[in-house]
Amino acid sequence: MIQSLTGMQDIVGDEAKKYNYVVNSAKEVLENYDFDFLKMPMLEKTELFIRSVGGSSDIVNKEMYRFIDKGENDVCLRPEGTAGVARYFVQNKLDRQPQKFKFYYHGSMFRYERPQKGRYREFNQFGCESFGEESVYEDYAIIEMASAILDKLDISYKLELNSLGCKECRPKYIESLKEFLRDKKDKLCEDCNRRLEQNPLRVLDCKVQSCQAEYEDAPKITDNLCESCDTDFRKLKELLDNNSINYEVNKKLVRGLDYYNKTIFEFISDKIGAQGTVIGGGRYDGLISYLDGKETPAVGFGMGVERAMLLTSLPSTQNCGYHLGAMDEEALSSIISLTKSVRVSHKATLEYKPKKLKALLKGADKANAKYCVVIGENELKEGKVWLKDLVTKDESTPTIDEFLNSIK
RNA sequence: GUAGGCGUAGUUCAGUUGGUAGAGCACCUGUUUGUGGCACAGGUUGUCGCGGGUUCGAGCCCCGUCGCCUACCCCA
Secondary structure, eight states, rough: OOOOTTTTOOOOHHHHHHHHHHHHHHHHHHHHHOOOEOOOOSSSEEHHHHHHHOOSSSSHOOOOOOOEETTTOOEEEEEHHHHHHHHHHHHGGGGOOOOOOEEEEEEEEOOOOOTTTBBSEEEEEEEEEEEOOSSHHHHHHHHHHHHHHHHHHTTOOOEEEOOOOOOTTTHHHHHHHHHHHTTTTGOOOHHHHHHHHHHHGGGGGGGOHHHHHHHHHHHOGGSSOOOOHHHHHHHHHHHHTTTTTTOOOOOTTOOSTTTOEEEEEEEEOOOSSOOOEEEEEEETTTHHHHSOOOOOOOEEEEEEEHHHHHHHOOOOOOSSSEEEEEEEEGGGGHHHHHHHHHHHOEEEEESOOOOHHHHHHHHHHTTOOOOEEEOOHHHHHHHHEEEEETTOOOEOBHHHHHHHHHOO
16 A cells, blocks of 8 residues: 655645635735745755755754756755745845735645654645845734734744844854854753754754853844844733733744744744744844845745644534435436536535435435535425525425526 | 554454454344344454464464654654
8 A cells, every 4th residue: 555655634624614714714814914926846946945045954954845857956855945935035036126025825745754743744835925124113014914814713822032133243143143053062962962063053052951041141133133123022022011912032043944033932822842933933034135136134934734734623614515316216317417506606415325214315415505405206296495594494395497596 | 863652343342371363443134024323133254464483272371574643753
């Protein structure tokens, strides 16, 4: 038997409905904020991700589905969405345009990791990116949209917020952090020692208790922001306060992708296991220039669709549509033609074999239909149908034309 | 890559010290021949994940392998 690959799943039935529900809800919010849908390729040149996500990240180092194609191109399945949007932006020279660009996207992303709750090798992300807007109001708007999506899906969350500083203040901060860490090198775990050189900010969210104890007195980025970063961070908090979006500043919050700066945030749930981040994002003003574009401010977020699916429930559905069937072989061709007409404007299910009335009604229940339409011996003779509303239990026997007119 | 748990009918699971497999749900049929979601009665369904080994005999023990779940790592 051929099985699906590890960490790849088929989504069907109620799960598929839920998938659409999550994506459509997010879409509605984004459309109201005037974002455009961008459908991107799943396969890109590997270099794109090395340059944007960052060579030091695990995503690029060991989690990419990477291969050489028949044209000798080094390619990989996209592990995240932002890089692709940025590539599109630069490729089409939108960085030379004075106006702002806002996009949303959704679809499969691929990371070769061990699956666990809320994490798959092929997973779906819904994300958005805003280019050209440096105002912190846009950072706020992005967070507002994210919270609007979760509210719409009735998902409760904790919003964590931090600022990573800009290219002025962050390098200085990293230096002082490195200095602080060097003295403690032998007290830190193996991972932290590795991070120290590769990606020093990451030590701050180390989960080893003994490490965390050492970091209590570490310099905090939020205490070392330059004036402009500090002002923006205050402004952002003020905007959130004024609009009753609850948040916590987490001075140890960092993000895994190298391109972030200034505002970063995560919407976290404690109900879905260890992978609690449902939406994560922030500002990445440097990314476009990493990809040879003109320096362009940018901010966005990504939502894990499967994680949102774990947290939301489908709105209850009511009976709808028609279930049609015949009671005799002779009535079958009439019922088939009738079903065709019904399906022009309504959902309809059809029994291919003649069945007793009882079985047809059962079938209608199973199909979750609102109406059951039957042609039996009597109806066939008189050119009528037997129609029953399964919810109100009302019955009638209109002619076929009367019936079709009534459902138009 | 590492660790723990699990793989038995469509599904959820039970299977006692090894003696050739069971329940609920689902499904199908029937309960006076054209009235549903309930109740009752009956019925269908398994290479016990796969491959080896031990044994007279293995779902149960041993080895290997694949897969699933959870956690570490990392991240949405």
